[in-house]
Amino acid sequence: MGCSNMTDNLETAAHPGNLRRVAIDPVSRVEGHGKVTLLLDENDRVHQVRLHIVEFRGFEKFIQGRPYWEAPVMVQRLCGICPVSHHIAASKAMDMIVGGTLTPTAEKVRRLMHYGQILQSHALHFFHLCSPDLLFGFDSDVAKRNIVGVAAAHPEIAKQGVLLRKFGQEVIRVTAGKRIHGTGAIPGGVNKNVSVEERDYLLKDIGQIVGWSQNAVGIVHRLFEQNIDLYNNFGTFKTHTLNLVRADGALDLYHGGLRARDMDGNTLFDHYDYGHYWDVIFEDVKPWSYMKFPFLRSLGPETGWYRVGPLSRVTQCDFIPSPLAEEQRQAFMTFNGGSATRATLGFHWARMIEMLHAAEVIRDLLHDPDLQGTDLVNIGNRQERGVGVIEAPRGTLIHHYKVDEHDQIIRCNLIVSTTHNNQAMNEAIRQVARQYIDGRKLTEGLLNHIEVAIRAFDPCLSCATHALGKMPLEVELLNAEGARVDVLVRASDGTFCLPG
Amino acid sequence: MSDTFQLDGKEVAFESGQTVMQAALTAGHYIPHLCYHPEFKPHGSCKLCTVEVGGRTVASCTLPAEANLNVESNTGELNALRRTLIQMLFAEGNHFCPSCEKSGNCMLQALGYDLEVHTAGFRHMYPDRPLDASHPDILLDFNRCILCELCVRASAEVDGKNVFALAGRGSGKHLIVNAESGLLKDTNIALTDKAMQVCPVGVILPKRVGFTVPIGERRYDQRPISAQALDDAPRPPSGARHE
Numbered sequence: 001m002g003c004s005n006m007t008d009n010l011e012t013a014a015h016p017g018n019l020r021r022v023a024i025d026p027v028s029r030v031e032g033h034g035k036v037t038l039l040l041d042e043n044d045r046v047h048q049v050r051l052h053i054v055e056f057r058g059f060e061k062f063i064q065g066r067p068y069w070e071a072p073v074m075v076q077r078l079c080g081i082c083p084v085s086h087h088i089a090a091s092k093a094m095d096m097i098v099g100g101t102l103t104p105t106a107e108k109v110r111r112l113m114h115y116g117q118i119l120q121s122h123a124l125h126f127f128h129l130c131s132p133d134l135l136f137g138f139d140s141d142v143a144k145r146n147i148v149g150v151a152a153a154h155p156e157i158a159k160q161g162v163l164l165r166k167f168g169q170e171v172i173r174v175t176a177g178k179r180i181h182g183t184g185a186i187p188g189g190v191n192k193n194v195s196v197e198e199r200d201y202l203l204k205d206i207g208q209i210v211g212w213s214q215n216a217v218g219i220v221h222r223l224f225e226q227n228i229d230l231y232n233n234f235g236t237f238k239t240h241t242l243n244l245v246r247a248d249g250a251l252d253l254y255h256g257g258l259r260a261r262d263m264d265g266n267t268l269f270d271h272y273d274y275g276h277y278w279d280v281i282f283e284d285v286k287p288w289s290y291m292k293f294p295f296l297r298s299l300g301p302e303t304g305w306y307r308v309g310p311l312s313r314v315t316q317c318d319f320i321p322s323p324l325a326e327e328q329r330q331a332f333m334t335f336n337g338g339s340a341t342r343a344t345l346g347f348h349w350a351r352m353i354e355m356l357h358a359a360e361v362i363r364d365l366l367h368d369p370d371l372q373g374t375d376l377v378n379i380g381n382r383q384e385r386g387v388g389v390i391e392a393p394r395g396t397l398i399h400h401y402k403v404d405e406h407d408q409i410i411r412c413n414l415i416v417s418t419t420h421n422n423q424a425m426n427e428a429i430r431q432v433a434r435q436y437i438d439g440r441k442l443t444e445g446l447l448n449h450i451e452v453a454i455r456a457f458d459p460c461l462s463c464a465t466h467a468l469g470k471m472p473l474e475v476e477l478l479n480a481e482g483a484r485v486d487v488l489v490r491a492s493d494g495t496f497c498l499p500g
Numbered sequence: 501m502s503d504t505f506q507l508d509g510k511e512v513a514f515e516s517g518q519t520v521m522q523a524a525l526t527a528g529h530y531i532p533h534l535c536y537h538p539e540f541k542p543h544g545s546c547k548l549c550t551v552e553v554g555g556r557t558v559a560s561c562t563l564p565a566e567a568n569l570n571v572e573s574n575t576g577e578l579n580a581l582r583r584t585l586i587q588m589l590f591a592e593g594n595h596f597c598p599s600c601e602k603s604g605n606c607m608l609q610a611l612g613y614d615l616e617v618h619t620a621g622f623r624h625m626y627p628d629r630p631l632d633a634s635h636p637d638i639l640l641d642f643n644r645c646i647l648c649e650l651c652v653r654a655s656a657e658v659d660g661k662n663v664f665a666l667a668g669r670g671s672g673k674h675l676i677v678n679a680e681s682g683l684l685k686d687t688n689i690a691l692t693d694k695a696m697q698v699c700p701v702g703v704i705l706p707k708r709v710g711f712t713v714p715i716g717e718r719r720y721d722q723r724p725i726s727a728q729a730l731d732d733a734p735r736p737p738s739g740a741r742h743e
Contacts, residue, residue: 065631066599067639069710074599177715181598184714192714377712406633407707 010430013039013048022442027051027451034459036429036450038437046438049430051454053291053422060412068097068386068403069187075399075414076181079460081124083181084117084172085392086414088254089399091185092388096275097403099380100188105373109190111254112365113175114390115358118253119209120168121393122310122355125458126216126348127161133452134223134348139445157219160212164355167202167209171362174198189377199366206363210324213356217328220349224340232336235344235428235435235453238263240296240305241312242281242420244391247271249318251357253391260296260306261316268298274389277398283415291422294415305423308395309457314350315341322364325357344428347456392417394458418459428453503567508574514565521549521561524573525733530726531573532582532615534589534607534700535648536561538734540657546589546648548582548611579615586612587621592671594626594643595701601710602702604718608646610725632677634685638696639705645675650698658694663687675703 013019016039025035039048059075066074072090076083088110095102102110132145135154144153151158169179174194176182184190224231240263244256257271258280269280283292284301295304306312315333320326332340332349340346365371388399395417402411418425432453437446504511505520507529514523519542524531535546542561551560552572560573572578589595589608597603611617632640647666652675655663663684667676679686689695691706699705715721719728 067631067633067707067710069708070599070601073601073711077598182715183711186711187708191712407639408631408633 010046010049010433011426016048019047022447024447024450027454034454036454038433040442044437044439044441046433049426049433049450051422051426051429053418053459060414063401063409063412065408065410067407068094068401068409069407071399071401071409071412072185072187073181073183075412078414078416080180081460082117082121082393084113084176085390085397086399087176087182088114088185089388089390089392089397090401091187092255092390093386093399093401094187095189095388096386097383097401098187099383100378101380102189103373103375103378104370105193106189106376106378107254108365108368108370109175109193110185112194112362112371113172113184114254115361115365116168116171116175118168118358118393119213119355119362120165120172121458122351122358123161123164123168123216125393125455126220126352126355127158127164129458130348130452130455131157131161131219133448133455134220138449138452139443142444142448145448160215164209164212164216167205168358171202174202186377188379191376193373193376194371196372199371202362203366206359206366210356210359210363213352213359214324214328217349217352217356220352221328221331221335224335224345224349228336228339231345232339232343233435234449235432235456236342237344237424237427237431238342239307239424239427240268240299241316242296242306242308242396243313243316244274244389244396245271245317246321250321251313251317251319251354252321253313253354253358255390258389258396259316262299268296274398275387277387277389277400281398281415283419291419292415293422294420295423306420307424308417308420309347310350310354310393310395311341311347312395313391314353315346320353320357322357322360324360325353328353328356344431344453344456347458351458394418394460395420416460418457421457421459425454425457425459428456503565505565505567505569505571507571512565518565519561520551520563520565520569520571522734523565524560525730528730528733529573530729531560532579532611532726533561533729534611534646535650537650537698538732540650540653540698543649543653546585546646548585550578550581552578582611583615583617584621586615586617587619589646590617591620591622591624592627593645594624594629600644600702601705602644604713604715604721606702606720607700607725608644610720610728613720614724614726629674632682632684633707634683635687635689635707636685637691637707638684638689639707640677640684641703641705642675644701645703646701647673647675648700650700651675651695651704654698655689655693655695659689661688661693661695663689663693663695 019039019041022038023035027034027036034051034053037050038046040046059078063071063074071094072087075090076087078086128147131150135150136145173179176184184192242260245259246252246256258274259270260268262268272280280297281294282297283294285292295301296306314329320329332353340349384402386401390397397417398415400413401409404410429450432449436449504513507524512523512527521531521536531549533549535543536549544559544562547559549560550557553569597609603609629642652664655661662678665676665678666673668674677684677687696704
């Protein structure tokens with residue numbers, strides 16, 4: 001099962017009854033809640049590894065019956081980290097419902113909002129959630145392996161991370177009315193433009209933001225150079241990819257056609273109209289997970305799973321349409337013969353290149369007088385069905401609605417980025433379990449390797465509000481009968497103890 | 501020449517026939533209220549405007565102003581009771597401010613902020629109240645109804661149409677549409693009706709308006725409801741206002 005061979009047999013153990021179970025529950029320094037379970041035999045050999053996600057999918061049901069113009073504001077409550085993604089994806093679907101083509105002002109205000117979102121989310125993920133692992137080491141002192149530790153050891157890096165995120169949040173506030181859960185995008189357009197005062201407020205810092213984004217790309221580049229074997233091989237596997245591209249093949253996170261390539265780089269479909277995504281993507285269900293497993297129809301559920309997100313986008317686009325980011329993309333693509341483009345930790349490098357691109361796009365948009373335009377909404381002939389797709393920070397995000405003649409939503413399907421990456425994340429942690437855990441005595445540092453692999457994908461596990469990585473964590477060791485043999489507890493202050 | 505009464509220790513002038521609420525608002529003193537509307541006969545149902553007079557609690561919107569009354573309104577005890585009333589209204593219906601298009605323009609929400617209602621206080625009842633989206637231009641979201649009857653009064657007294665009524669008793673009381681089918685599409689309501697303009701919450705909505713007013717420009721974004729209500733109050737000629 002799956003495209004990778006090494007870890008195929010780790011999805012389901014042949015004789016689970018004889019094995020002990022270790023759970024990483026919850027996975028920390030990711031968005032939302034998830035857990036990992038491992039089944040080990042008496043010699044600590046790994047027989048099964050699964051990432052479980054308790055993703056609350058109720059929105060698809062309780063949006064039913066609501067008026068369509070409410071959807072962009074309601075569904076963004078799925079998430080407290082990248083609500084703009086859901087806000088805009090739903091708005092794009094509603095643009096189809098109201099039959100409107102966006103005015104230049106509306107499209108540019110939305111793009112500004114979206115790239116502000118990319119900037120703040122990527123900064124949050126890299127600096128707050130992942131830099132502790134990358135700067136200190138995966139099994140470094142757990143007491144310091146957090147953003148506070150980064151602030152103490154690398155105060156300038158931490159400061160730039162915090163201020164990059166803050167700037168992105170300010171872009172969102174200016175375009176959406178609030179930093180989190182605003183209302184800027186509405187069916188057929190936007191409800192406000194960007195005033196000259198608001199533009200100038202953002203312009204005064206944008207040079208600094210572009211510079212700091214360049215620094216961030218440099219940090220990951222150096223990490224790869226310094227740890228080339230680790231970074232190239234950690235949790236690495238071959239996979240198909242899916243992402244949006246602009247009509248000319250450029251990276252475009254707001255709009256485009258779907259591009260899918262197989263693990264050898266052969267194009268499966270390109271510039272595909274996402275209004276019919278269901279003809280090329282389908283969702284599989286597995287009995288052990290609440291989350292669905294999407295796959296490419298042409299390849300089938302067994303081998304058709306794929307990866308979305310920064311690594312797919314940056315490696316599969318033909319070019320990045322902003323000079324600084326394009327220069328960095330070429331350095332990334334050619335590094336060590338292209339090895340980083342296949343590495344799970346290559347996500348971080350690609351993500352920072354996208355952050356730099358977002359900063360450049362924001363800078364260019366701020367100089368565009370269309371932002372001050374007053375033609376905000378365009379309504380045409382009402383349609384029954386609307387599909388909105390964007391490239392969210394974590395990958396391709398699909399919103400699909402049907403609306404009846406009374407303006408009420410009667411059907412909704414959401415495929416969020418993390419769902420696309422479900423199987424790929426499972427593959428990554430199975431690789432890591434094979435590489436680092438199999439046959440060794442478990443320690444907190446070894447278990448963190450699993451989390452490092454998950455974090456590379458920047459998953460939004462429940463698409464819920466973020467909890468910083470000091471969530472209490474309990475690892476239980478159970479015998480074959482399910483009785484607790486041993487337990488390791490991490491308290492909310494980050495300390496570990498062995499109770500009893 | 502007018503008489504005066506005391507409101508929270510301040511002298512308030514009134515004209516004959518005015519209620520305590522009317523005189524207070526005219527004089528620039530805010531008493532929290534929901535079902536009171538300056539253009540309609542006082543109703544006295546929401547009880548939010550309850551004040552204390554001579555040891556008795558009474559709705560100030562229906563209490564005739566009298567000379568030398570000693571009225572207490574802005575007290576810790578009365579505001580605590582008002583908070584409880586707001587909590588009960590929130591618990592009784594389905595009020596999801598985060599995705600409600602009336603957010604920022606809603607009197608119930610604005611009062612919640614103004615009275616510092618920080619917690620739910622009661623278990624939510626989650627009533628099942630389906631929408632009436634049958635009318636091509638008007639949406640009814642009964643989830644948010646607080647039974648103030650302003651739409652009932654406006655439709656009957658101003659529009660002359662009797663589109664709305666309350667039915668049921670006690671906790672089963674609910675807003676209905678006066679048509680054999682029970683659906684709004686079978687009434688003669690129009691977008692220009694007064695009944696379209698008076699709903700203090702998000703029940704009666706023109707369709708396809710949604711979130712067109714940006715955050716920052718909504719009614720209660722700039723100034724709290726306690727200030728806005730004074731703007732809406734009928735004013736005596738300039739210079740005659742008593743502070």
